[in-house]
Amino acid sequence: MTTTLGQTQYGKAETRVVRVTRDGATHHLKDLNVSVALSGAMEAVHLSGSNAAVLPTDTMKNTVMAFAKKYGIASAEDFGLLLARHFVTAQTSIHHARIRIEEYAWERAPGGSGHSFVRRGGEVRTAEVAFDGERCQVVAGVTGLVVLNSTDSEFWGFARDPYTTLPETRDRILATEVDARWRYAWDGTDGTDTPAPGWDDAWARARGDLLAAFEGTYSYSLQQTLYAMGSRVVEGSTADAAVDEVRLSLPNRHHFLADLAPFGLANEDEVYFAADRPYGLIEGTVLRDGAEARLPVTG
Structure with missing residues (x-):
């Protein structure tokens, strides 16, 4: 029996770096968790x-700390790009760098x-930045964004089999914890005439679009809401920070009406039991027309 070495990578995971910028008596903080993976x-x-x-x-790890001092941290994406380009260009054996930042x-x-x-x-x-010596790939995102609509959500007309017991509802709480990633079209190959986008503004705009779509969608399913959220991010992105792909993972944080009848109390859509598990998990990708899917299904 013979074996062949497949794809490999190695790196330093979860370097915590806090950068304090002192502007007189006013201080500014950047608090990052940086993971580096190299291959070649x-x-x-x-x-x-x-x-x-x-x-x-x-x-x-030392490079992360030194770069935080030498260059500061303008944004997670900018810092990741600095690190990725450094590792690939400084060592001939390194052909690809991926920097993941929280x-x-x-x-x-x-x-x-x-x-x-x-x-x-x-x-x-x-933020996740990859560099292969020629092209960059920048993926921004947010995790742990908990949102809830207390109305404007229904769930009915679904398929049934002998094991289906869930009742239909025309008014329910819709809640989820958003895990979203979006990939920018910018790849750093247009030269100095096309600078990198303003990452902070682009991230804030995408986050705002996620929230606006969640709030503004009258939902008949969480799948419908997912598509509305992803579409809003793609369509709301600007030419200098165009988004080609959005990947969303939305757990359905179920809220069930509490049974208060044993206590002689009517429950008219007022008191709910928030169940943490098991939960439905809705995942999907929304693409700009003509764009290629690159984000993995799981993180």
Whole structure:
């Protein structure tokens, strides 16, 4: 029996870096969790144990810290692009770099000191940057974005079999925790005449489009809402930050009417039991016409 080495990669996962920028008495925070994955001409380390082509993962951690000092962190996407290009161009054995970043948001404390912050909820901004020496791929996203509509949602007319017990409803709570990723058309190959998009503005616009579509869609199914959300992001993107693909994963956070009859109480769509599991999981991709699907089905 013979074997062949397949695709490999290695890197440093989850380097936490917090960058403080001091503008007089007013401070600014960037709080990132950075994961680096590299691949290329590194077969020898697997086949013979030679480390000659292997950049230590500790060096990757140090590079993240040093780049945060040298260049600052304009945005998660900008920082990822800096790192990806550095690793590919600095080592001949490295042909491809993928940088995944989670950004944790902080808000200013209400006292107005300029240096006190409060961590914002469970929502996390994400960015994934890949570079192969010629082209970039930038994927932005958000996880942990919990949303709920207390009406304007129905679910009826569904298929039935002998095991179906779910009643139809013409008015229900629709709630989900949005996990969304969107891929930009920009790939960095147009030269200096076409600068990178303003990533912060592009991310904020896409997040706003997700929320607007969720709020504004009278929903007959979470699948319908998913398509409306993805379409809104693609159609709302601007020419300099055009979005070609949106991948959404939407767990259906079920809310069931509580049975209050044993207590002699009527429940007229007022009191619900929020079930955390099991839950429906709706996933899908929305593409700009003519665009190619590249985002994986699972994260």
